[in-house]
Amino acid sequence: MDPIYLAGVNDPATYINWGWLSISVPNLIVILIMIVLFALAILLPFPKGRDRS
Amino acid sequence: MTTRTADRAPAAKRADIASREWKGPWRRYDIVKEGVIALVVVSILTVLLAGLFSSPDEPPLTFQGWATSAPDNFYATAVQELAGTSTSAGYGPPYNTAADGISVGPLAPQQRFGVTHPVDAANDFVITPLRSQLQSADVTDALATWDSASSDQQTAWATDYDTALTDADGDATKVADGDYGPVPVLAQGLTDMASAGALDGILMSQGVFYQTDFTKQILFLGDGSYLDDAATAAHLQGNTWGMMNETGSYPGQAWLWLYSFWYQIPQFNSDNPDDYLTSHADAIIFYIMAVLSLVLLLLPFIPGLRSIPRWIPIHRLIWRDFYRTQPKS
Amino acid sequence: MTADSPNPAVEPDNVQAVVDSPADVDTGSSVGLDPTVDPDPGIDPSSSMWTSRLRRAWMSKLPPDELLPDRQPAYVASWIYVFGVLTLAAFLVILVTGLVLAFAGPAWYHTSSPGLFTNSLHFWSVQLFFVFMVVHLWGKFWMAAWRGRRAMTWITGVVAFLASIGTAFTGYLVQTNFDSQWISFEAKDGLNAVGIGAFFNVANLGQMLLLHACLLPLVVGVIAVWHVLLVRSRGVVPPIDTVDTEFSVTPADGASATEVRP
Numbered sequence: 001m002d003p004i005y006l007a008g009v010n011d012p013a014t015y016i017n018w019g020w021l022s023i024s025v026p027n028l029i030v031i032l033i034m035i036v037l038f039a040l041a042i043l044l045p046f047p048k049g050r051d052r053s
Numbered sequence: 054m055t056t057r058t059a060d061r062a063p064a065a066k067r068a069d070i071a072s073r074e075w076k077g078p079w080r081r082y083d084i085v086k087e088g089v090i091a092l093v094v095v096s097i098l099t100v101l102l103a104g105l106f107s108s109p110d111e112p113p114l115t116f117q118g119w120a121t122s123a124p125d126n127f128y129a130t131a132v133q134e135l136a137g138t139s140t141s142a143g144y145g146p147p148y149n150t151a152a153d154g155i156s157v158g159p160l161a162p163q164q165r166f167g168v169t170h171p172v173d174a175a176n177d178f179v180i181t182p183l184r185s186q187l188q189s190a191d192v193t194d195a196l197a198t199w200d201s202a203s204s205d206q207q208t209a210w211a212t213d214y215d216t217a218l219t220d221a222d223g224d225a226t227k228v229a230d231g232d233y234g235p236v237p238v239l240a241q242g243l244t245d246m247a248s249a250g251a252l253d254g255i256l257m258s259q260g261v262f263y264q265t266d267f268t269k270q271i272l273f274l275g276d277g278s279y280l281d282d283a284a285t286a287a288h289l290q291g292n293t294w295g296m297m298n299e300t301g302s303y304p305g306q307a308w309l310w311l312y313s314f315w316y317q318i319p320q321f322n323s324d325n326p327d328d329y330l331t332s333h334a335d336a337i338i339f340y341i342m343a344v345l346s347l348v349l350l351l352l353p354f355i356p357g358l359r360s361i362p363r364w365i366p367i368h369r370l371i372w373r374d375f376y377r378t379q380p381k382s
Numbered sequence: 383m384t385a386d387s388p389n390p391a392v393e394p395d396n397v398q399a400v401v402d403s404p405a406d407v408d409t410g411s412s413v414g415l416d417p418t419v420d421p422d423p424g425i426d427p428s429s430s431m432w433t434s435r436l437r438r439a440w441m442s443k444l445p446p447d448e449l450l451p452d453r454q455p456a457y458v459a460s461w462i463y464v465f466g467v468l469t470l471a472a473f474l475v476i477l478v479t480g481l482v483l484a485f486a487g488p489a490w491y492h493t494s495s496p497g498l499f500t501n502s503l504h505f506w507s508v509q510l511f512f513v514f515m516v517v518h519l520w521g522k523f524w525m526a527a528w529r530g531r532r533a534m535t536w537i538t539g540v541v542a543f544l545a546s547i548g549t550a551f552t553g554y555l556v557q558t559n560f561d562s563q564w565i566s567f568e569a570k571d572g573l574n575a576v577g578i579g580a581f582f583n584v585a586n587l588g589q590m591l592l593l594h595a596c597l598l599p600l601v602v603g604v605i606a607v608w609h610v611l612l613v614r615s616r617g618v619v620p621p622i623d624t625v626d627t628e629f630s631v632t633p634a635d636g637a638s639a640t641e642v643r644p
Contacts, residue, residue, distance in 0.1 A: 012287060013302045020319055022293055026304040030513065038517045041461040042370050048459075071530025071620050075455045082454035084467070091464065091471040095510060099475050102509075103502030110492060110501070111560035147580045155575040162577025169580040265588025267566070272585070275567040284564045295568055300561050303505075306554065308512045308547055335575035350540045353528035353644035363622060367524040372621040375457040379624060 111287075111300040116256065116270075119279040120247030125223045127247060130277040131240040132218055134174045136211035141272040142174035148272065149173065155336045163336075170268050175211075178273045179243050182255045192242035195235030202234065210234035292322045312342050444615045451614075457621050462525075465518035466613075472511035473606065477599065479504040484595045488558050488587075508550055515543060527619045533644035535616060538609040545602045552594035555584055 013024040120127040133139035137151070145152030147169040154163030183196060199207060214233035221227040225237065246252045256270050274280045284290055287300050297313040299305035315321055321334040330337065353359055362368060369376060427438070482500050483491065491497035519539070521527075528536040551569075555562050566584040573579040583589055 012300075013298070015288060015293070021317055024288060024294070024298050024305070026299070026302055027294070027297065027307050027310075030304040030307045030509065031310075034513050034516050034520075037465075037513065038462075038520050041465065041517065041521065042367065044461050046374075046459045046461055070624060071532075073530075075617060075620060077620075077624075078456040079453045080456045080459065081452065082458060083452065085450065087464065088467050088471065091467045092474060095468060095471040095475055095507070098510060099472075099479075099503050099507045102506035103499060106502070106506070107498065108502035108505040109559075109561065110498065110557070112492075113558065113560050113563050147574060147583075163574055163579075166577045166580035170583055170586075265591070266583070266586045268583060268585040270585075271563065271567050271570070274563065280564065280567060283560065284568075287560075287564075289561075289564050289568075291568060300559075304509055306547075306550060308516070308550070333575075335572045339572055339576045346540075346544060350537055350544075352523075352540075353533040353536050359526065359528070359644075362524050362526040365524075366622075368526070368622050371460050371462055371521070371525060372457050372624075374459055375621055375624070378456075379621075 106303070109299055109301045109303045114274060114280060114283060115250075116247045116252040116274070117250040119274070119277060120244050120252070123277070123279050124244055124248065125225070126277050126279060128225060128240050128244045129215075129218055129223050130273075131179055131243045132211060132215050132236060133276065134178045134273070135180075135207070135236055135239065136215040137175065137208065138212065138215055139174055139276040141172060141178075141276050144172075144272075148268075155333055157333055157336045157340065160336070160340075170266075172269055172272055174272075174276075175207075177259065177269050178256070179239060181259065182246065182252055183239060183242055185255045186246070186251060188242060191238050195238035195242065198235040199239060206234070210236045291316045311345065312338070315341060444611060448617075449611075449614050454618060455620065457624070458618050462517075462521040463618070465514050465521060468514040469511060469518055470606065470610070472507050472514055473602070475507040476504065476511055477603075479507060480595065480599065488556055488591060492558070504553075508553070511546070512550070515546065519543065525619060526622055528644045529619055529622070530616070531644065532612070532616050532619055535609060535612040536644075538605050538612060542602055542605045542609055545598065545605060549594060549598040549602055552590045552598060555590040556587065556594050558587070 013026050015022050015024050016028065116127075130139060134142060137143065141148065143151045145154040146163050146167055149168060149172055154161070156164065180196070180199065183192060188196070202210070210233050213231055214228070214236045217228045217231055217233070218225065220229065225241075228237075243252065246255075253270075256273065257264055257267075259269070288298050289295060289300070291313075294305075294310075294313045295316060297305050297307060297309045315338040316334065320328070320330045321338065323331045326332055348355065348358070429435075479500055483497075483504055486494075486497060486500075491501035522536065522539065551565075554565050555569075569584050570579055573582060573584060
């Protein structure tokens with residue numbers, strides 16, 4: 001019944017430090033996913049629908 | 054990008070196309086099918102993510118855990134509650150009147166709304182719990198001595214002992230001799246109660262049967278170093294993005310990034326707690342966020358900001374197929 | 383009854399005309415003979431009844447083919463348009479998993495595997511919800527989607543975003559685990575500093591639980607429905623500087639060429 005856990009999800013996250021800014025890798029991934037989704041949504045061609053007048 | 058056209062169009066033709074019915078070409082678009090597919094995709098994604106990663110659930114801390122793993126710190130915190138030197142005891146509204154709370158210029162809402170969740174640190178955290186169960190003879194005697202003393206005497210005993218304990222680096226066995234009244238016995242009695250697990254239940258009930266309010270427990274727990282250390286270990290402190298993070302390797306409330314961001318700026322978390330921006334950070338950052346939220350809300354009416362999408366023409370990419378078929382404007 | 387026969391039954395002279403169409407009248411009833419009773423109280427385009435007025439207002443603002451259109455202007459052709467409906471889909475998953483969690487109570491998922499899995503579904507659908515909503519918001523910003531009397535659509539969207547943040551925040555407070563202990567300890571200072579803590583007590587589990595499971599989802603849901611109805615009634619915003627066939631030579635907005643006004 002237990003879901004399959006990927007290794008290490010309950011260990012503390014890794015942090016990336018940049019001067020006084022630091023960010024956890026999971027949060028960084030979420031933010032990157034948003035940016036990538038936005039870029040893909042804009043750049044990928046949308047399927048052509050049939051035109052109607 | 055457009056510039057103002059030299060020959061202005063007649064008034065009728067200048068009518069904003071965006072605000073009237075579309076007269077141009079159309080395409081088939083099945084929004085119900087789109088919605089059903091979206092629901093299926095999101096459901097599958099959710100099941101996949103939940104199955105692969107589960108969700109965070111670190112067990113809550115307990116007073117028993119605190120008193121057994123860091124008994125000296127618990128003991129010292131109990132003394133501070135009696136002396137009125139703990140964070141909770143000196144907090145001010147909405148818990149007590151020991152301080153005025155934060156005000157920024159003429160804005161003093163913390164004081165204005167007064168004490169709405171009364172917390173009497175010495176009695177609620179130490180004396181009442183001790184009195185709530187049968188105690189050993191020395192604790193019973195200490196309670197009687199405490200009760201019969203004036204409040205000035207109680208404060209004098211507790212603050213003297215608090216100072217002496219701090220001077221002894223929190224080691225109760227090395228405290229200098231002095232007149233501390235019943236304070237050491239009361240603090241030890243509470244530490245014993247907490248170690249045994251009794252304090253968790255007694256703090257909860259405090260004379261009522263049903264209880265859903267954990268204000269007292271949260272405040273007391275936060276007065277010591279136990280909660281703070283656990284939060285530091287989990288990277289949950291305010292200067293490391295605080296509650297935007299999550300326990301374990303999970304994403305947290307990433308949508309709070311802008312709120313948390315201000316606390317990362319050195320001026321808002323300086324090493325000197327008396328710096329104005331640092332001591333007033335909680336209020337100032339809230340006001341900044343309130344103003345920014347209002348700006349986002351009213352963006353369509355703010356000249357300049359609302360024109361950014363025209364200046365940075367990402368819309369040319371979004372609508373590239375359509376612009377290709379349009380006469381240049 | 384056709385739309386161009388305005389309430390004939392109220393005039394006694396018209397009674398006969400009405401009874402002449404027997405399909406409209408119950409056989410054997412005396413309805414047709416009583417001038418005060420309308421034998422066919424169906425669609426009456428000019429009725430002053432509140433119900434009729436509400437229906438007329440609804441139909442003029444949002445007729446069925448605008449509520450559920452099977453076509454969109456040709457410029458609606460980008461993946462950016464699917465993020466609104468993805469956000470709504472995630473909201474539905476959140477509601478369903480949240481209802482299961484609410485039924486079983488806040489402590490269930492700490493001790494039960496199905497409970498933990500339901501909590502995981504709830505957790506990840508919230509993460510997806512915010513990812514989709516933020517991409518949707520970015521998209522609508524870069525399209526300046528508030529143009530053409532659509533400012534209220536933008537405003538309801540922002541309110542839904544802010545209300546969702548409040549809903550998620552109370553959700554983190556009712557996890558009844560270490561994370562909620564810490565969040566309530568840390569968040570109280572910010573809320574107390576501006577007086578909100580006097581009424582909104584993050585350490586009061588009962589208050590947070592009811593807000594999270596009852597009031598706030600209702601607020602988000604109502605605003606989201608309002609937002610979607612506004613989108614349907616106003617239509618999808620045309621491209622910036624667009625011209626359509628009717629005015630195909632002049633710029634659309636000579637009067638506001640440097641601004642993107644609502």
